[in-house]
Amino acid sequence: MTGAAGRIGWAPPPGRPGGGGEAHRAASIIAGLCGSLFLLFLVAPIARLVATGGAAGVGKLVSDAELRSALWLTAVTATTAMCVGALGGTPLAYLLARRDFRGRAVVAAVLDLPLLIPHPVAGIALLLMLGRESVVGGVLLRAGIRVAGSPVGIVCAMVFVSAPLFISAAREAFARVDPRFESVARTLGDPAWRAFRRVTLPLSMRGLIAAAVVMWARAVSEFGAIVILTYNPKVASVLSYDRFTSFGLTEALPVAAVLTILALVPLIALRALRPDRGAGMDA
Amino acid sequence: MIELTGLEAQVGTFRLRDITFTVPAGGYGVVIGPAGSGKTTLLETIAGVVPQLGGGLRLDGRDARGAPPERRRVGFVYQQGYLFPHLSVEENVTYGAADPAFARDVARRVGADAIFGRAVRALSGGERQLVAIARALAMRPSVLLLDEPFSALDPRRRTEVRRTVRALHRELEVTVLQVTHDFTEAGLLGDVAILLDGGRVLQYGPPEHVFRRPASPYIAEFLGAENVFAGSVRVLGDAAPDWAGAPPDAEPGSHGHHAIEFRAGPLTLYTVGDAAPGPGYAVLRAEEVVLSREPHPTSARNQFAGTISELATLGALTRVTVDVQGTPLVAALTTRSAKELALAPGTPVYASFKAMAVHLCLAGGAATRAGPAATSLAQCAGASDGVACRYCRTRYTCRARLPSLRSPRVETPPRRGPSCPSPLPIQWATPSPRPRTHRPSWPSMHGA
Secondary structure (H helix, E strand, O other), X not given: OHHHHHHXXXXXXXXXXXXXXXXXXXXXXXXXXXXXXHXXXXXXXXXXXXXXXXXXXXXXXXXXXXXXXXXXXXXXXXHHHHHHHHHHHHHHHHHHHHOOOOOHHHHHHHHHHXXXXXXXXXXXXXXXXXXXXXXXXXXXXXXXXXXXXXXXXXXXXXXXXXXXXXHHHHHXXXXXXXXXXXXXXXXXXXXXXXXXXXXXXHHHHHHHHHXXXXXXXXXXXXXXXXXXXXXXXXXXXXXXHHHHHHHOHHHHHHHHHHHHHHHHHHHHHHHHHOOOOOHHHXX | OEEEEEEEEEEOXXXXXXXXXXXXXXXXXXXEOOOOXXXXXXXXXXXXXXXXXXXXXXXXXXXXXXXXXXXXXXXXXXXXXXXXXXXXXXXXXXXXXOXXXXXXXXXXXXXXXXXOOOOHHHOOHHHHHHXXXXXXXXXXXXEEEEEOOOOOOOXXXXXXXXXXXXXXXXXXXXXXXXXXXXXXXXXXXXXEEEEEEOOEEEEEEOHHHHHHOOOOHHHHHHOOOOEEEEEEEEEOOOOOOOOEOOOOOOOOOOOOEEEXXXXXXXXXXXXXXXXXXXXXXXXXXXXXXXXXXXXXXXOOOEEEEEEEEEEEEEOOEEEEEEEEOOEEEEEXXXXXXXXHOOOOOOXXXXXXEOHHHOEEEEXXXXXXXXXXXXXXXXXXXXXXXXXXXXXXXXXXXXXXXXXXXXXXXXXXXXOOOOOOOXXXXXXXXXXXXXXXXXXXXXXXXXXX
């Protein structure tokens, strides 16, 4: 990875020392400028937000019970959504990576659909499916499970919008493991499930955890679907929106800054868990 | 025992068709074939990793069709080893073993115990193969499938490990089927050799039989027979001294051995067999040809005077091409013999070989025991790259001077060049430099 990155730099290609040096320097300067501007565009708003509201946000964490409650609710619902997505999505990801069945392309396309539709639309669809007036929602309500306007609704919205990301990444993680590892385990006496548990799962674990972290991060940042399905109790994203519309920028800023600082957690986890060389290469 | 009858399997667009052979219980089978011939797919089908589409498969007398891999008691060693990188070397070896002490003992015997403490990722290709072999044997399989298991080992280690595997194979009474590209290995190890190409078995039988009596000129070429002549068979009369009647218990249609005269251009070869008259091919392995500086009276029925046109030395072995009236005849001898005879290009010599050394392949592949007749020779005439007939000097074209191992095999009897009075001598088996899709290792059946 490092070697590849080294080769991608703007150093003159080997065998041409100094050849076209001026042109290379000019290209490097232009690319550097473009890159810096783009990076500035991405980083500047976040840096400004943290710089302006960071200290107040940390103070708010102590004094603002609603903020603490929203953050706690966000963490719990996102973690629950991640677990649901991982449990339900892992077998599907494995099937998509390993089995060649009829309609596989259709299933893969359907799984990408929640990523393409606007999230408020996803919220409306979920409300239609799970709201009190719907058949499913009615049945669940009679069973004592309220979906709309409850943490269950938040989890549903989070799963709906973020599970496709998990499945896609988990599928990649499984595909990176050469199926012959599994074949060897089978010939060594393992039934299919045990071969999966003893070989495929450990070999794809880093990729699966990375997929779960991506899903968790996406669930934490979800707003559009949640706000339609469950405005209250408020998760952090809804709270920041609520503070902004009710009290203006000054009140919304600390909440937004805290959310941004907390977003660093999955980012750091992802960097640490980035899958190393594929297991298939280590036959 | 591994018993396949008409086995069919498919991976992607590649298909194994009508695979039939048997490796007896406790036997050692070797699968030989060019790259892409289906060797690994064949092993994977036997292991149950690739689904079997048709035909029969019995392992140790039990019907294995549809049985999952874990119930077949088949050990599998891939060329790349496929060691589990998240486990230690020791954990790999004991992975499927019911008796860890036995697993460690097997590892010690193949030399894998010395690397127990190392990480799998840090192992070399050869070390991985050692561990993979130990892992497969540690589970005490009844059938062991080896896919080029020694390819990454250095020559010294390869010999040792080969010997150890052979010893363990006898000791554990395990039936082995091994894929190899090394004909020497095939000759040394195999009780049964299976020649595979294009997803089909071209020939199988004892390696000695397959190497010395290839069922077709194509097989002879693949197995490295240097001398293959197209010509015609003439069966000598029953009164000829070589005639032997069929034994009383012979199968109907068996006529016993005849003296046979095989004419290939200026060469007239004598052999014995039960071939029918007509066009065919004569195969003669280079190591069967004896060279001398003087014409000595010997029992060899075939002796020709010629001139050395080329010498190629490969270490202790030297390959000598003798020009016999314009037809090249290749002899393999030790370099020491070549030096003692003071052989050099232009030296007149006498080449002789026994009648029994000549193997006839009839057009139609009558000698094939299993699989289709396979010949891709002699589509001569009609084009223009202008190879002159050595006898009538008419220029004709041999489009298939070098049959590609992957080319469709068309059964074409040898044809004469226009107005050529003699049977066309196919020259493709000459040792002159030419592109080959596969250059087999030096034939070494003498060492087998």
